[in-house]
Amino acid sequence: MFHNSSQSKHWTFNSEDELEQMRYDANQKFRKKTVESGKPVVSESVFLERHEEDILFRHYEKRLLDFCNAFKPVMPKSVVGTAIMYFRRFYLNNSIMEYHPRIIMLTCAYLSCKVDEFNVSSSQFVGNLLQETPAGQERVLQQILEYELLLIQQLNFHLVVHNPYRPMEGLLIDLKTRYPTLENPESLRKSADDFLTQAAMTDAGLLFPPSQIALTAILNSASRAGLSMESYLTECLGLKDKETLLKSYDSMRRMKTLLKRYGLPKPDEVNVYKQKLERIHAEFGSSSSNKRKRGYEEDGHVAKEARLTEEEWTDEDLL
Numbered sequence: 001m002f003h004n005s006s007q008s009k010h011w012t013f014n015s016e017d018e019l020e021q022m023r024y025d026a027n028q029k030f031r032k033k034t035v036e037s038g039k040p041v042v043s044e045s046v047f048l049e050r051h052e053e054d055i056l057f058r059h060y061e062k063r064l065l066d067f068c069n070a071f072k073p074v075m076p077k078s079v080v081g082t083a084i085m086y087f088r089r090f091y092l093n094n095s096i097m098e099y100h101p102r103i104i105m106l107t108c109a110y111l112s113c114k115v116d117e118f119n120v121s122s123s124q125f126v127g128n129l130l131q132e133t134p135a136g137q138e139r140v141l142q143q144i145l146e147y148e149l150l151l152i153q154q155l156n157f158h159l160v161v162h163n164p165y166r167p168m169e170g171l172l173i174d175l176k177t178r179y180p181t182l183e184n185p186e187s188l189r190k191s192a193d194d195f196l197t198q199a200a201m202t203d204a205g206l207l208f209p210p211s212q213i214a215l216t217a218i219l220n221s222a223s224r225a226g227l228s229m230e231s232y233l234t235e236c237l238g239l240k241d242k243e244t245l246l247k248s249y250d251s252m253r254r255m256k257t258l259l260k261r262y263g264l265p266k267p268d269e270v271n272v273y274k275q276k277l278e279r280i281h282a283e284f285g286s287s288s289s290n291k292r293k294r295g296y297e298e299d300g301h302v303a304k305e306a307r308l309t310e311e312e313w314t315d316e317d318l319l
Contacts (some may be wrong), residue, residue, distance in 0.1 A: 005160065006158035006160065007158065007160070007161060008012075008144065008209070010158055011158065011206065012209070013206075015209075016027065017187050017204060018242065019203055019207075020207060020213075022093060022094060023053070023054075024050055025094050026091070026092070026093055026095045027047075027048070027050050027053060027093055030064075030097045034047075035282050036193065037284075039283070041282060046276075046279070046280065047280065048096070048269035048273065052273045052276070053095065055269050055270060055273055056096055056270065056273050056277060057091060057096060057264075058262075058265050058268045058276065059265050059274075060087075060096075060101035060102065060105050061084065061105070061201060062264060063088060064083060064087055064105040064106075064108065064109060065197075065200075066139075066216050067106070067109060067128070068083060068109055071122070071128050074081040074122065075118060076116065076118060077163070077196075078083065078165055078166075079112050080112075081107040081163035081164075081196075081200055081205075082116055082161040083111075084200045084201070085161045085163075085205055086106075086108040086151065086161070087104065087108045088203070088205070089154075089199035090151060090155065094154060096277065097280050097284070098317075099150075100277070103140075103143050103147055104151065106140065106143075107147045108151065109125075110122075110125055110144050110148065111148060111151055111159070112161075112261070115159045115161075122141055122145075123141075124292070126138070149240075150197075151161075161212055163205075163211040164196055164199070164210040164214040164217065164296060165196065166209070166210075167214035167215075168193075168196065168287055169295070172185050172215075173217060174236065174300070175282045178236050179236055180230075180234050181231065182227065182229070182232075187225065188221040188222055188240060188293065189221075191224055191225070192214075192217040192221040195220050195221065196214070197258070198223070198259050199213055199217070199255065199258070199259060200258060200260065201259040201262060202262050203258075207254075207258075208251060208255060210254075212248075212251055212252075213230050215237075215248075215252075216251070216252045216256070219252065233245065233248070236263065256279070
């Protein structure tokens with residue numbers, strides 16, 4: 001159950017400000033470590049600012065979603081949701097300047113397939129990198145395997161993700177059986193599904209229980225259809241206490257605000273900041289690479305020499 005889960009205890013936070021502070025600290029940690037490493041830093045302007053990191057994060061998160069949606073065989077929604085949640089959790093405590101999101105996003109997708117028992121082989125997985133040659137796909141797979149343990153460690157080995165898809169199915173069944181006022185609950189599904197997809201691209205999963213996200217998706221869908229479901233909350237879900245009901249409505253408003261504020265980054269901004277990111281990884285990337293390799297060497301998983309570098313493939317190879 002969610003309330004006894006690692007997600008509830010360790011990965012559900014109190015506010016957006018808390019999340020932003022964690023991301024700011026990760027940005028500053030990379031800057032400090034780079035300066036202390038003794039490498040020449042011409043100016044602080046060589047680093048990405050927090051808002052620049054956020055733009056690139058949203059770009060690569062959308063690439064992750066596109067990769068999962070285009071995946072063959074069709075990837076279940078729960079696997080997609082888990083991959084996106086891994087991606088968000090990883091970059092709460094790490095900067096994209098230290099670990100390139102291009103490989104982390106694929107590692108998140110690969111790990112989510114394993115954890116959610118979506119049975120695809122490693123060759124099937126990288127076979128979805130349609131622009132890559134077979135040799136290129138093999139190189140990418142080796143990178144994924146090199147980063148897999150690092151990802152698991154940075155997730156604190158908390159790999160089970162509770163997504164809102166199952167609670168939404170439960171709510172639809174409940175509406176069909178206990179709420180005859182609503183003639184066709186299935187009519188709410190499409191809009192509710194769209195809401196959950198949008199919510200996954202925000203911090204909703206780090207701030208609210210999955211059941212709350214699912215309920216908000218259903219009520220938002222009903223509202224768009226001009227239907228009032230307050231009686232369902234009070235009579236079927238037992239939210240008769242005014243304070244409890246108001247608290248629930250407040251959570252829903254906060255969630256909707258998250259979705260309204262979300263927007264895809266502008267391509268010209270993405271291109272500028274991607275160039276900046278590539279320069280950072282070219283100049284300062286060895287420290288993160290060594291850290292990755294040390295983590296594996298301690299557990300005897302890989303040889304001491306890295307077999308390839310991230311620069312051998314690009315974003316254009318993803319789809």
